[in-house]
Amino acid sequence: MQHCVEANFDGLVGPTHHYAGLSFGNEASTRHRREDANPRLAARQGLAKMKALSDAGFMQGVLPPHERPHLAYLRRLGFTGNDAQILAQVARDHRQLLSILSSASAMWVANAATVSPSADSADGRVHFTPANLHNKFHRAIEAETTGAILRAVFRDARFFRHHEALPQSALFGDEGAANHNRLGRYDSPGVQMFVYGKSGLEAGSEPGRYPARQTREASEAVARLHLLAPERCLMVQQDPAVIDQGVFHNDVISVSNEQVLFYHQQAFAGGEGVRERLSRALAQLGQELTALEVPARRVSVADAVATYLFNSQLLSRRDGKMTIVVPQECREHDGVWAYLSELVAEGRAIDRVSVVDLRESMRNGGGPACLRLRVILTPQEQGAVNPATLMTPALFDRLNLWVDRHYRDRLNQDDLADPSLLNEVRTALDELTQLLDLGAIYPFQQ
Numbered sequence: 001m002q003h004c005v006e007a008n009f010d011g012l013v014g015p016t017h018h019y020a021g022l023s024f025g026n027e028a029s030t031r032h033r034r035e036d037a038n039p040r041l042a043a044r045q046g047l048a049k050m051k052a053l054s055d056a057g058f059m060q061g062v063l064p065p066h067e068r069p070h071l072a073y074l075r076r077l078g079f080t081g082n083d084a085q086i087l088a089q090v091a092r093d094h095r096q097l098l099s100i101l102s103s104a105s106a107m108w109v110a111n112a113a114t115v116s117p118s119a120d121s122a123d124g125r126v127h128f129t130p131a132n133l134h135n136k137f138h139r140a141i142e143a144e145t146t147g148a149i150l151r152a153v154f155r156d157a158r159f160f161r162h163h164e165a166l167p168q169s170a171l172f173g174d175e176g177a178a179n180h181n182r183l184g185r186y187d188s189p190g191v192q193m194f195v196y197g198k199s200g201l202e203a204g205s206e207p208g209r210y211p212a213r214q215t216r217e218a219s220e221a222v223a224r225l226h227l228l229a230p231e232r233c234l235m236v237q238q239d240p241a242v243i244d245q246g247v248f249h250n251d252v253i254s255v256s257n258e259q260v261l262f263y264h265q266q267a268f269a270g271g272e273g274v275r276e277r278l279s280r281a282l283a284q285l286g287q288e289l290t291a292l293e294v295p296a297r298r299v300s301v302a303d304a305v306a307t308y309l310f311n312s313q314l315l316s317r318r319d320g321k322m323t324i325v326v327p328q329e330c331r332e333h334d335g336v337w338a339y340l341s342e343l344v345a346e347g348r349a350i351d352r353v354s355v356v357d358l359r360e361s362m363r364n365g366g367g368p369a370c371l372r373l374r375v376i377l378t379p380q381e382q383g384a385v386n387p388a389t390l391m392t393p394a395l396f397d398r399l400n401l402w403v404d405r406h407y408r409d410r411l412n413q414d415d416l417a418d419p420s421l422l423n424e425v426r427t428a429l430d431e432l433t434q435l436l437d438l439g440a441i442y443p444f445q446q
Helices: 027-031 039-055 071-076 083-093 095-100 143-153 216-225 272-283 301-307 334-346 379-384 393-406 413-417 419-435
Strands: 005-011 060-063 113-116 126-130 160-162 180-183 191-196 233-237 254-257 260-264 290-294 313-316 322-327 350-356 372-377
Touching (some): 005 039, 005 313, 039 060, 039 350, 039 393, 071 083, 095 413, 126 216, 126 372, 180 254, 180 260, 191 216, 191 272, 216 233, 272 290, 301 334, 322 334, 372 379
Parallel strands (some): 260 290, 322 350
Antiparallel strands (some): 180 191, 254 260
């Protein structure tokens, strides 16, 4: 039997990482708005997580940041002059727009795309569809560069198939892997669970306070593009009440790996019915669901949002058990840490917990799972991945030196109009594309 693995490709935090509070519905993002950020520390924290997982034997890759500020987009909006003149004009007259077009949000690559493994697709290839991220303008501008990056990392058309993002339409709002779970063994067909917030065509129960970003129509379209068997796809609605409590993506309230689903009691509309549907679908494939439901009396939705307990990574070790990777905030919360300690002690599927410090990312609303894109790969597919993007001790050292050379240790909205920052970013990214053998993926390189 071939040894398939799930690789994690983490987004590298960009040099313009700042706290702008752009993501309505993401309470951590809005809470820290306009505070000073530390891009250098943020990038180092992300790299440390990647290195730790690579050292533990997991396949780990790196995805680069996007070019920001996005001068090409400002020109599309009618601003003219040289780069410095455009930055000065936008900073003077449209300060928030400059912040939007300088966001480093592409670091959260759980939103970069939806990925389906070759075991699930009718043509036997790994499929990638960049998310259109229609609900937030600062993220809706990412899809084109995301597609270029994914094609530079997963190049071989024999193994990988790349689709265009869905149309920019409220009907097809797509948030990528953050609203997608794949359950089942890596080496055989599995069940793909698409979690949506609302239907764009049918009036129904929607959240009243915060937007439902993923539509059912988008999930169905991705399933068709990826040539997935309809009987192995589950369309599941997220509970609108938890969206209104700050659960802006499904990966803030549940996470899966192989046959394990770790989720909050209030995660899904339909509750027990969702678990039963998933169990039946896996049983038809000769597999058994392990459902780890966290009761609300032990961990409230508010505590899950505050600690990002479910925005964790479940990783399969070679000994057959799983490690859960959680942010430092989980250890600092007595109730959540007590629950995690009990879960690990029981050892049903998860018997090890690893704590990572991602404070800079967390303060902007993204935890361990936000920073990674999951890609299940056969041995042949692993060999076809761009090797320069795979984490090694040498690459870790080179990237840390690169960060120290090019990143500032303090940044806020007032700094974004500095033309020297744009030059710093472009110099850094030009060097990074060479380090990672990506080619000309950025507008300024073309």
